[in-house]
Amino acid sequence: MPNVTPFFETELDYKITFDTGTSQMVRLRQSKLISAFSVPVVGTVTGIELDPDQWVLNATGPIMRNTALVNIGNEEPALASVSAFPNPCRDYLELADLSEPVEALVIDGVGRQVLRQEVSPAASQLHTRPLASGLYHLLLTSSTGEQKRLRFVRE
Template identity: 30%
Template sequence: MDKKLLILFLFIFSIHCINAQDNVVHRANWCVAQENGGQELYSYEFGYDGLVNGKYSYKRIPANTAYGNSLEPPAQNNGTEDDSLGIAFDGTQWVFYQNSSITDILYTQNTHTTGVFPPDSGWVSDGVPCTNPDTTMVLLGNEVVLSTEKYALNNKEITIFPNPSSDYIEISNLSENVKCTISNITGQVVKNTTVSESSNRINISDLAKGFYILDLEGKKTIKLVKK
């Protein structure tokens, strides 16, 4: 049981360590009402912020807002800076929320609830005072992009690719035989093998889609996504 809990912790921790720029909802467009009654369409960048109700959640990256073709200070919503926005699944539907509260909802999406990533379209206003047809939020680039991961083993940098993968992964820069174990998030070992410089490919086509932990002789644990 302790080993399973450790593997689960390492899996969650490793997900949090993914480079933010590799897990960005590059833009979430939405309309905010200004104090003078006008309407402006703003674009925010979001970074991965962990799992909520079994699905990926995102928080706004604290940086300037992309507005038009230039960067402006963070948007003002009736005089309040919108720096606490988030995207998450509340158990029933996807929500785009403010004030760091998943119940303070700006937009919702309840027609695409089976995937772990927020949907790219279909968002509708939940009382936001905007009438422009373009105000429905659109997400761009909300894929987890791991593609190539670099780690150190015995002071050597090794590379895991592709990741996510549907059929195989390769581990490069190995100078010795290394025992490799792949476990699912419950701690169950699903594959044991040995990799080396001349035999560095691991077939994962027989694994179910999902998240796994790849362990290299207990010296390095690596997140792995089977798609």
């Protein structure tokens, strides 16, 4: 819909599947609205899948405006300066510059919620001892719906 949404130049992944059951991943730069590519392959191609790992937003349905994401005036969002340390961590993750209570959700590498904890300026430690070693995503949500995303490693 070029009249509504302008073209966005980006790289996209394509998964090429062969009759042998194997596949090959290629990344191609989309630099024009309509592009043609020639990719050398060995074997018979049985399928091509665009963005197999779902990196590009591709949901259908209405687009909703989230007013919590709008920064009005020069007011800095309350969670903008929040940081987490030490990173990597072991037993806890300290949330610095926390000005209000938040709900902390910890999500593992496959998208599962593995920990939920209320954190406040007075008790600003997220208890990470029960987590396995690995990379995690931390989603902080304030009472007004403002959100901040961080990443951390649990040793």
